[in-house]
Amino acid sequence: MRVELPIGTDPASIRRRIEAMEQLLENSFTVPGVNYRIGLDSIAGLIPVIGDFVTAAMGMYIVWEAKNLGLPKWKLWRMTGNVAFDAALGAVPLVGDAFDLVFRSNTRNLKIVKRHLDRHHPAVRTIEG
Numbered sequence: 001m002r003v004e005l006p007i008g009t010d011p012a013s014i015r016r017r018i019e020a021m022e023q024l025l026e027n028s029f030t031v032p033g034v035n036y037r038i039g040l041d042s043i044a045g046l047i048p049v050i051g052d053f054v055t056a057a058m059g060m061y062i063v064w065e066a067k068n069l070g071l072p073k074w075k076l077w078r079m080t081g082n083v084a085f086d087a088a089l090g091a092v093p094l095v096g097d098a099f100d101l102v103f104r105s106n107t108r109n110l111k112i113v114k115r116h117l118d119r120h121h122p123a124v125r126t127i128e129g
Contacts, residue, residue: 011121014065015113021062022110025055038101045090045100052096056087062109071116079109 005020006013026039040058044051063079071079086105090096 009068011069011117012123014069015117018062018065018110018113021058021065022106025058025106026104027107036101039106041086041090041104041106042097042100045097048093049091052087052090055090056083059083059086059106059109062106062113066109066113066116069113069116070120071113075112075116079112082108 005017008014024039025041027037028039029043030037041055044055060080060083063076063083066079067076082105086100086103089099089103092099
């Protein structure tokens, strides 16, 4: 399945890119037998240090796109804190791997962006399906 992402700087294009990154990092695979959704963040977290560093960098892409949308600095700091907290605890052996399954920093950050867009750019709302 190939996904075409918009390259524009308008709020709707940025929203779609953020949603795609969140999907990749948090919900791209289903664990067979338990029907639990996981993403690249949980899988890459199994690789000590490097996996958490790579997924933190990918999470910071969401923060960068949020900055392009004009989110206030306090929201950007909160989003950065979510990514840093996820990376720091995710780096702890074994405990961090379990933590990555339940703490979804990118989903939290997507919610912050959606709330901002719904308030300041209501025309870019999408119907959740």
